[in-house]
Amino acid sequence: MSSAQSGTPTLDAAKKTGFATSSGLELDEMTGSHVAGHIDLGPQHHTPWGIVHGGVYTTAIESAASVGASAAVRGRGMVAVGLTNTTHFLRSLTSGTVFVDAVPVNQGRTQQLWRVDIADDEGRLIAHGEVRLQNVEAPPR
Template sequence: MSGGAPVLPDELQGRGTLVEHLGIIFLEASGTRVVAQMPVESRVHQPMGLLHGGASVALAETVASVGAYLNVCARGMVAVGLEINANHLRGVTSGTVTATGTPIFQGRTTEVWSIELVDERGKPVCVSRCTLAVIPAPQGGQSG
């Protein structure tokens, strides 16, 4: 779904946030699946020139948060991160990583998402699991 109209409403595009700073773009987004890409370049490198694990985790949590939000927003709720873990499997120095997130559990007050990051060859880079709390939406609030 790339190249066409945005797959997210304007308020979730991340303008002026870490999402924009990291260059994250959404290719697909629903309450049951989110796919996003992030360029691997100097702004997301660690000092050795590899993709920083923190940037991978930021991408993973972004994917999970957006998916959980899209699942609960019709109920006047938002999703906020409670816990995230990640296993970094392969170094990446350039190109693009793609994150695909799917829910493991979607409850009334908690969601758990599995996120897999792959490089341009489809090789696994990072696997992550993110637990989110589902809370009432603050005035003007989104996921986070």
């Protein structure tokens, strides 16, 4: 399920990768200029205090930025790997669906910067993050 252009994953392949999938992130759209997805939150995402763990949001932010940035450089036989992830937690939740929306701020030859927002089903911003990524040669698959 890799792209014929290189070893970078397609949307279908990205939807089936282990770590992000285990967090509940479902990708609905993936291009080199926009990534959208959602997570149906439940008890499996809770801290011992009954609220959603911040790592769920951090994982979604890193994953959305990485697949979008990789899609942007797929035609060059490259993938993008995270250098920094800054996540701001703005509201706590216990359940519901959150929506992940990622867009590039800058897409350079060697690095990219992506902005990712996570909102609840009422449109309230729950978490916000930025991920800086390095464009590197895709590993053989």
